[in-house]
Amino acid sequence: xxxxxxxxxxxxGLGPLKVLIVVAPYHRQVTDLLxxxxxxxxxxxxxxxxxxxxxxxxxIPPAVAIAARFGRFDAFVALGCVIRGETxxxxxxxxxxxxxxxxxxxxxxxxxxxxxxxxxxLDQALERAEPSRLDxxxxxxxxxxxxxxxxxxxxxxxx
Numbered sequence: 001x002x003x004x005x006x007x008x009x010x011x012x013g014l015g016p017l018k019v020l021i022v023v024a025p026y027h028r029q030v031t032d033l034l035x036x037x038x039x040x041x042x043x044x045x046x047x048x049x050x051x052x053x054x055x056x057x058x059x060i061p062p063a064v065a066i067a068a069r070f071g072r073f074d075a076f077v078a079l080g081c082v083i084r085g086e087t088x089x090x091x092x093x094x095x096x097x098x099x100x101x102x103x104x105x106x107x108x109x110x111x112x113x114x115x116x117x118x119x120x121x122l123d124q125a126l127e128r129a130e131p132s133r134l135d136x137x138x139x140x141x142x143x144x145x146x147x148x149x150x151x152x153x154x155x156x157x158x159x
Contacts (some may be wrong), residue, residue, distance in 0.1 A: 010045045010142055011149035017047040019144065020073040022063045024056045024080035027122070033129035034079040034115055037137030042077070045145055057082050057093050057116050061100025068110055075111040075144040079137055081129070084120045094118045111147035115140025 019042050025031045035051070042049050050073070054063045057080040064076045078101055084090045097116055105112045115137050119125045128134045 010041060011145050014045060014047075014145060014148060014152070017042075017045065017074045017145070017148065018072060019047045019049050019075045019077060019141070020064070020067050021049060021051045021077045021079060022054060022060050022067070023051060023078075024054050024060055024116075026056050027081040027083065027125060030081040030117065030122070030125040030129045031079055033126070033131060034081070034117070034137030034140075037129070037131035037135045037139075038077050038079060038113075038115060038141040039137075040131060041138045041141035041145070045141075047075075047145075056080070057097040058100075060097055060116065061104055064101070064104055064110065064112060065108070068104070068108055075113070075148050077113045077137075077140050077144050078116055079140065080116040081125050082116065082118050083122060083125060084118075090118075105147075109151075111144050111151060113140035113142070113144030113147070 021038055023031050023035055039049055054060055060078045082093050101112050101114050104110050117125050117128050128136045
């Protein structure tokens, strides 16, 4: 819900933005919902959106890093879904994809909204992805836009 304590809404006055959505469509039923939520928020903010697909969640941080080298995007939205399985591979994918995005955001000073779901079941993923329910794709887009707003506000502040 826009405007709730958990979702501050879309920052106003950002002007034209270029946002890259990097999506790992491994669970396409889920990621299509995440993508719909993210695109709705970004378009409502007046952003132009480009989308690239990568094989899995582990490839999302390298794809963001590659795109960032070209300097054509103001923000990035990472979308994917990792569902717990019977092996420890889940822990590796969840931890490393998140770590990679956080490190990129800090080291490269990138505005990245993390919409990689980490869940125990498909039902949990669908609940979180559905734009009319928890809308985690929309939340990730708003997070990226909020980081752009923070950077611009701090860049313009005097010390």
